[in-house]
Amino acid sequence: MDVVSDAIAAVRVGNPETTRVSVTGTWCTRIEGYQGAGFHVVLRGSCWLLPDSGDAPVSLGPGDAVLLPHGTGHILADSPTDERTVRQAVPLERWFASGEPFPGTVPDPGDTVQLLCGKYRLDRSRKHPLLAELPAVVHLPSRVGGNQELRAAxxxxxxxxxxxxxxxCIAVQSLLDLLLVYMIRSWMSDGAVGAWPGVLSDPVAAAALRALHTDPAATWTNDSLAVASGVSRATLARRFTTLVGRPPMAYLGWWRLTLAARMLRDTQDPLATIARRVGYGSPYAFSHAFRREFGTTPGRHRETADGRRRR
Structure with missing residues (x-):
């Protein structure tokens, strides 16, 4: 596994949702904040996104995509709206539930805007730092010859x-997974501001992370990881700690427990099996480390995750 794939898999819960929206004329709708990541893609026409985060309004044109990785509430509208109009924005869920044309729409068939609107359910309790440093709004404008994989998806x-x-049904779910990967990949390749694009482009840190993510249960030491990375132990410790923000073995311990938390959430595997799969010699050692990191036992963590799924 690579870091981006692992980072997404660690927080993904359930299936993503999407719908195709078509509006004309004058319109304004609110999407409340939620526990997940949202996205919009403009298939035709243009509109504006006004984030609750306080960031500047974003103009979206044909082919543009926008990712809201932290579930930031926002408004979509046909134009930058004034405060009164924003207060009167119709919640998107109410609009969908009514089955009626968009409230307040002024018909104008020649000015149709078509959007793909959707969201991914995420467990944000153990978000990987790569995802945590994504900005509230990731705007990926359409450019001739740019982001070809994203455009194809x-x-x-x-x-x-x-x-x-x-x-x-299967095709849409698979394409939505692909869309999320391509949006994050595009952000990383388009001059993203943050530590992790630099981490993954550094040959030493990237090689070490690749080794740890490929086999997190291995009996890694600083020496063996340095060999796998092709550098000395001192070089590995210096480069990895500077770029990632924690020493290699500290990152490994954190990642093992993050994997364990996902297994507790998504499987009914016994604790002994999970402990072994993430590199702990006994359920006792695993439970002790888990409680120190999470402040709760693995069993209670699983019960809490089961309760969230039932709601």
Missing amino acids: IDLLGRELELRGPGS
């Missing part, structure tokens, strides 16, 4: 939602 997803052919 958007085109395929829009077409699949429109046609709904055989196997569409």
Whole structure:
């Protein structure tokens, strides 16, 4: 596994959701904050996104994508709106539930805006620092020749939602997973501000992370990880700690417990099995480390996760 894949897998819960939206004329809708990540893709026309985070309004044109990785509440509108209009914005869920044309819409078929709107459910209790440093709003504008994989995923997803052919349910879910990966990848490659794009482009830190994520249960030491990274122990410790923000073995311990928390959430495997899979010699050692890190026992963590799923 690579770091980006692992970071996403560690927090993903359930299946993503999406819908295709078509509006015309004058409109304004509110999307409340939520426990997950949201996204919008403009298939046709243009609109504005006004985030609750206080960031500047974002103009979205044809082919643009925007990711809200922390579930920031926001408004979508046909234009930058005044305060009174914002207060009167119709919640998106109420609009969908009504089945009616968008409230307050002024019909103008020549000015149709088509959007893909969706969200991913995330468990933010153990977010990987790569995801944690994403900004509240990640705007990925459409550019000729740029982000070709993202553009292809958007085109395929829009077409699949429109046609709904055989196997569409599986196809849409897979394309949504692909869309999230490509949005994060595009952010990292488009001059992202943050530590982790630099971490993953550094040959020493990237090699060490790749080794730890490939086999987290291995009996790693600083010496063996230095060999796997092709540098001396001192060089590894200096580069890794400076870039990642914690020493290699501290990162490994944190990552092992993050993996364990996901297994407790997503499986019914016994504690002994989970302990072994993440590199602990006994359930007792695992439980002790887990409680020190999380402030609760593995069993209680699993009960809490089960309770959240039932709600």
